Amino acid sequence: MRNLNTNVYVKQTKHKGKALFANRSFKKGEFIVLIAGPTVTKSTIYTIPITFSLFIDPVPVNNSGRYLCHSCDPNAGIKQRTMVVAFKNIKRGEEITIDYAMIVDKYGEEMTPENNLCKCGSKDCRGKLGSWSKLPHEIKEKYRGFVSEYLLHKLQQ
Numbered sequence: 001m002r003n004l005n006t007n008v009y010v011k012q013t014k015h016k017g018k019a020l021f022a023n024r025s026f027k028k029g030e031f032i033v034l035i036a037g038p039t040v041t042k043s044t045i046y047t048i049p050i051t052f053s054l055f056i057d058p059v060p061v062n063n064s065g066r067y068l069c070h071s072c073d074p075n076a077g078i079k080q081r082t083m084v085v086a087f088k089n090i091k092r093g094e095e096i097t098i099d100y101a102m103i104v105d106k107y108g109e110e111m112t113p114e115n116n117l118c119k120c121g122s123k124d125c126r127g128k129l130g131s132w133s134k135l136p137h138e139i140k141e142k143y144r145g146f147v148s149e150y151l152l153h154k155l156q157q
Ligand SMILES: [Zn+2]
Pocket: 071, 072, 073, 118, 119, 120, 121, 122, 124, 125, 126, 127, 128
């Protein structure tokens, strides 16, 4: 596939289709990949919200952000609205994940009950992908600095 960013690669996984992997090691806070694509008004399971009603769609440009999967114990987070950065130190070959609650407060029709189930397998798995305003306070604190800024402007005042 076309991928100009050599920080990451896409690989088929056993249980959840294609996912994004680290092509080198990253230190906490380091830039990994920019999610890019046209701005759309309807969400899909691949879009990244940048406000409550606008989304970046990585699919038409085959941006690797479309393969970024959720984990309740993520190793990456979001700076600004579309920059994926390391939330922990990451080793080469590890899958890159964010917590979708770092970018979403309200899902659209794409989020069927089936799609909303989390199978990340982490010991702290919440069972659902969840959303920012429903996160427990201590997780919000843990994610501080790694959450889409549009959520903070509206919801944390
Ligand atoms: Zn989970």
